[in-house]
Amino acid sequence: MAKTPIVFVLNGAERASFAEPGQNLLEFLRRGVGDLSPKYGCGQGTCGACTVTIDGQTHLACLTLAESVTGRRVQTAAGLATGATLHPLQEAFMENFAAQCGYCTPGMLISAKALLDRNPNPSREEVVEAISGNICRCTGYEPIIEAILAAAKGRARA
């Protein structure tokens, strides 16, 4: 079966690579493009470790066909920082001990960023709802919620 050429925008830069037939976006990003920040946790769309945004909307990369991102804008945790300058969410996660093993963190950050992009000043309930599709097994959700709220407050001041 033939591979499919895919041209898309990853974290602001145009990228082109070949997808295996039927390959999901998670495997395509990791093995085809080399962006290792989305993680495999379940392959079933239940854990959220592979969360990315496509044209600003959160998607689970493990349930998304690679071919479907042709011509679209994909964002992953690897693109959150600008050069050496971290995104306020990344700073807040570091300050609030919002990662222990770190495996769910890239997906958490993307879900949080998608929330703050559409709602810069969310309530605690809205934060909880926004990360409800992201499972964390070791950090605990409280520090993560605190970090997202702290990032939102910091942004409101700016």
Place this chain on the structure above:
Amino acid sequence: MIEFRKEFFADERDDNLNEVGKPTRRQDILGHVTGRSPYFDDHLFDGLLHIRCVRSPHHHARIRRIDIAEAQSMPGVVRVLVGRDVPRNLNTLLSLLDFGIDDEPLLAETKVAYKGEPVAAIIAETEAQARAAVARVRVDWDVRPHVLDVEEAIKPGAPVVCEVYQTNKFIYHGKYDHQKLRYGDVEAAFARADHIVEGRYQMSPIEQAPIETCGAIAAPEVNDRYVCYTSTQALFFSLGTAAKMLTMPSNRLHFIGGTVGGGFGGKVDSLHEPIAILGAMLTGRPCKFAWDREEEMQVGAPRGAERWYIKDGVARDGRILARKFTGYFDSGAYTRLSSYAIIKGVGHLPGPYTIPNVHADVYCVFTNRTPATAMRGFGITGVDFAIEAHMDKVAEAVGMNPIDLRILNSYRDGDMKAHRRVAKNTALIECCQVVADKAGIALQASSRAASSLRDGGGERGRLPAHTALDQKGTVTGIDTGGYARKGGAPGRPAQPVPMPGYSMPAAATAAPRPPAQTPARPAATAASVASSQSTTPPPPPAQPANTTDRPRQGAMRFSSISGLRRR
């Protein structure tokens, strides 16, 4: 928020804590928030092959035949591994510490003993191709009766789960079919107790459920070595296990780990590394072997379930005079780490209480369930659930507030514990007092006035004048292996260390030891928990002797698990 109560043990404490209780940054957090922390699967290799296992659909079955011909001809399949491809296809994890008999194949050859046990491994160009080929391996199963309950498993006539242990019980120290604890005389104390309180407690197996599933990638390296990136929690354990099963010097294996996406004990079993490396050896290409989520849940070893029977003899005023445990630890189909969990758990009995007569028989039982392994405090957590539930039951029987009952029976500094060590730095009483405050529970004046620092030791610090011993469950003719004992004869400890206060077989006393050791250190009698043959009570504890004159040697330094602990 963390609260530090400096009024407790103020004169003992020197805690101008520099780090504890203060926010700090993890050293690895920059990698975590930028998505750059290198988990095992974050290492890319050109030409990576993918490994998927063919697994048993049965709890218990003999394997008549495995037909891999069709699978081998499937698109993308590079190689099919079966048990005979594994150089040393039998292992028990703790053989590296000289504990237990090799009982588990990497890929089953003659029989399977749990649902999901692997019998073959497909190595293919893509994961999808490997999955497709898995479905084409034909196994001719002879399905056998299975047993899933610990007490059913040890009845005569029960199906034999693991051929190495014909009675479905792990053999401790080559001598007993259970781990024994004998301290005082529980039966005599029951006879004079006002209440007898009995309970049965059952916990469930618990899956560690890390977000990153277990896995490893191995690849040929220069100089005829193999590199292995792994999610293991126990890098040198996995290295040693892989070297053993592949009969390869460990200096040909280059293990890289350290970044683990959650483990909680579930990533110590070292199942992935040997298969991934074997794949790399036989194909000459990088191989990845990782569980998917379904495998993580189905065949990933959980915290083992435990069943406990507790019988207490209690005085009218709430003092517990005797406590007897019978425990059944569900090890699943193979030993893994359950044998060790029991030794740890028995050292913990009877919980944080001073009870003058304690008796325990704890069985490591094989059933046709998924093998159990480590998980956060395993060996302690399950029995603590039983003990604390039982304390509430005792409180009800004598009509006391459960917190008052706990304070009354709490251990205190200087008390002798059933595993023959003196308790120190105890704090149960203070914990109970704070809990009562927080919960708004009024305590008796005596409970309020109690302290872990007072009223311990003395009579409570002495060993019982009489300990009732027995030889129940004695096993003979067991060869306990000796993988880690270089030059040691199988079935006998290479360096048996005499325990002060206990008579030892004459041959054993020939082992090198400094002469005229002060025979008074309570710690040194720990092995008596397991295997005392003496009827002479040990001497009362004294101040710890200076033991710096005893060098650590060989496997002995690891032998805390086998009851020969030395410090």
